[in-house]
Amino acid sequence: MEKESFLIKNVNIYVEDEIIDRGKLLISQGKISAIYTENEQPNSYPSRFKILDAEGLNAVPGFIDGHIHGANGSDVMDGTEKALDSIAKVLPHEGTTSFLATTITQSKENTERALVNVANYHSKEGYAEIIGIHLEGPFIEPNKKGAQPLEHIRKPDIELFDRWQGLSNNTIRTITIAPEHDEDGSFIRHLRENGVNVSAGHTDLDFKGMKEAVSNGVNQVTHLCNAMNGIHHRDVGVVGAAFFLKELHAELIADGIHVAPEMLQIIYHNMGSERLLLITDAMRAKCLNTGTFDLGGQKVIVDEERAVLEDGTLAGSILKMKDAIQNMLKLDGVEFKDVIKMASINPAKQLKVFDRKGSIAVGKDADILLVDDEFMIKETFCRGVKSNRAGKLM
Numbered sequence: 001m002e003k004e005s006f007l008i009k010n011v012n013i014y015v016e017d018e019i020i021d022r023g024k025l026l027i028s029q030g031k032i033s034a035i036y037t038e039n040e041q042p043n044s045y046p047s048r049f050k051i052l053d054a055e056g057l058n059a060v061p062g063f064i065d066g067h068i069h070g071a072n073g074s075d076v077m078d079g080t081e082k083a084l085d086s087i088a089k090v091l092p093h094e095g096t097t098s099f100l101a102t103t104i105t106q107s108k109e110n111t112e113r114a115l116v117n118v119a120n121y122h123s124k125e126g127y128a129e130i131i132g133i134h135l136e137g138p139f140i141e142p143n144k145k146g147a148q149p150l151e152h153i154r155k156p157d158i159e160l161f162d163r164w165q166g167l168s169n170n171t172i173r174t175i176t177i178a179p180e181h182d183e184d185g186s187f188i189r190h191l192r193e194n195g196v197n198v199s200a201g202h203t204d205l206d207f208k209g210m211k212e213a214v215s216n217g218v219n220q221v222t223h224l225c226n227a228m229n230g231i232h233h234r235d236v237g238v239v240g241a242a243f244f245l246k247e248l249h250a251e252l253i254a255d256g257i258h259v260a261p262e263m264l265q266i267i268y269h270n271m272g273s274e275r276l277l278l279i280t281d282a283m284r285a286k287c288l289n290t291g292t293f294d295l296g297g298q299k300v301i302v303d304e305e306r307a308v309l310e311d312g313t314l315a316g317s318i319l320k321m322k323d324a325i326q327n328m329l330k331l332d333g334v335e336f337k338d339v340i341k342m343a344s345i346n347p348a349k350q351l352k353v354f355d356r357k358g359s360i361a362v363g364k365d366a367d368i369l370l371v372d373d374e375f376m377i378k379e380t381f382c383r384g385v386k387s388n389r390a391g392k393l394m
Contacts (some may be wrong), residue, residue: 001127003030003384005046011054011370014061014340016359025059027366030384035362049259054370058377060340061359062097062367063321064347066174066277067134067223067251069102070284075295076101079113081121088127090287092380092387094320095343097367098129098357100174102281104295105137105148108160112167119169126385129367130354132173135164136222139187140202141178145315146227147295148202156187165194172196173351176222178203185216192217197350199251200238202227210241214248220350223281224250225259226314243270249350251279252342254324255317257306265331273338278328279349280319283307287320325375336375 005028005075013035026034028046029160036042055287069075072090074083084101091099101118115133123129138154143331145153154160156177176288184190200213200224206229221228221242229237230244236243242250250271254264258281267276280286283295285302293300293307300307307318325339348358356365366384371377380387 004386005029005030005049006052006381006384006386007042007045007049008052008054008059008368008370010056012058013360014058014336016345017360021381025360025368027368027381027384030366032360032364032368033359038178039125045183052379055222057314057370057372058336059236059360060336060369060371061344061357062092062369062380062382063095063325063343064351064353064358065091065096065099065280065282065321066132066347066351067102067136067279068096068099068282069104069136069295070233071282071286073284073288075284076103076118077106077110077114079110079117081117084121084130085124085127088123088130091128091321091334092126092382093377094322094381095325095369095371095377096321097369097380097382097387098131098353100132100351101130102134102136105140105145105152106297107152112137112164115168115172119167119171126382126387128382129365131351131357132171133168134174134176135172136176137202139175139177139181141180141204144178144202144204144227146202147300147309149297156182158190160186161191167194174199175289176201178205179213179216179218180205180209182216185212188213188216188218192219195352200228203238205238205241205284206235206240207237207244210238211245214241214245219247219249220277221248223252223279224252225263226253239302242275243267246275249275249277249346251277253281253317253319254278254327255319258317261327261330264327268328268331268334271333273341273346275346276342278321278324278339278343280321280324281317282319283317286318286374307361322375322377329375339375352360 074086199220
């Protein structure tokens with residue numbers, strides 16, 4: 001079935017290196033087929049298309065969430081097509097057009113079921129696209145486990161990882177590990193040689209250990225400030241390493257709970273928009289009412305702001321990407337172009353999908369948001385299909 005084509009006119013277009021005021025965007029067959037300035041006219045049109053007048057709105061690339069466990073009552077670890085559909089269907093309403101299905105430390109059997117399920121999954125039209133897997137654990141430090149179940153934590157195992165990568169049909173793009181348990185660096189080097197993005201998280205490393213881990217190939221930090229050593233005046237730890245070591249990108253949960261607003265400002269001041277990756281780390285309770293839910297077989301209590309285990313440990317978030325964007329825009333020095341980098345461009349480059357996602361450019365997937373001057377989302381397009389049915393256009 002042929003997809004609808006759209007000509008979006010009178011829209012301010014945030015392309016990779018400039019803003020085209022009151023331009024035109026032509027979407028055809030799920031791709032961005034042309035971009036025109038205000039005074040240019042399209043050379044040709046699809047045989048059938050709809051015109052959207054986006055007067056007063058801005059076109060920005062869709063968000064890419066590189067770390068999300070669940071939403072809308074479902075979790076990646078449920079291991080079913082229905083669960084992935086439930087997550088992918090709701091995400092476009094918060095501006096997320098693609099994401100990494102993220103696992104949690106669990107039994108070998110449960111992990112493998114989840115990996116196979118993602119490998120066999122086909123993203124639906126109008127839904128956020130699953131572009132791979134983030135394997136969070138099980139190769140982490142028990143003392144920094146956070147909400148990861150202790151009984152399933154393992155030492156780094158190349159043979160096991162290779163089995164899992166095979167079961168996933170080579171779709172594991174990011175892995176969170178505690179580098180200190182890879183004593184000779186062979187596990188990290190193996191991951192990097194196979195194109196996997198290696199993220200230090202749930203780790204007890206100091207600054208010296210992080211420098212060594214980076215020399216072996218670690219290129220990212222998982223949910224900066226959470227489940228790791230913070231900055232101390234005698235050792236700046238993993239957080240300080242993210243500031244100092246330019247090889248590192250860092251995930252950031254900008255909900256004001258996992259990281260206080262003041263710390264968000266300090267992080268931005270030290271890292272800017274070039275190396276930060278906005279994520280939600282959301283669990284199944286996102287988009288639902290308050291109550292009691294499950295995360296990796298553990299009871300999670302959710303109120304209007306946060307999700308916690310029974311002992312008070314934070315257990316992922318209920319954050320929406322659109323709210324993370326709003327929180328970052330409150331910081332000094334943060335503009336539209338900066339949140340676009342942190343939520344779209346940087347993750348696309350980090351995950352090696354920038355050839356087709358992460359920015360508005362001819363030939364790329366039409367993952368596009370129409371937002372007002374306050375960055376409130378009015379319409380969402382996932383691969384050229386209009387997803388936000390509550391939007392005001394049309």
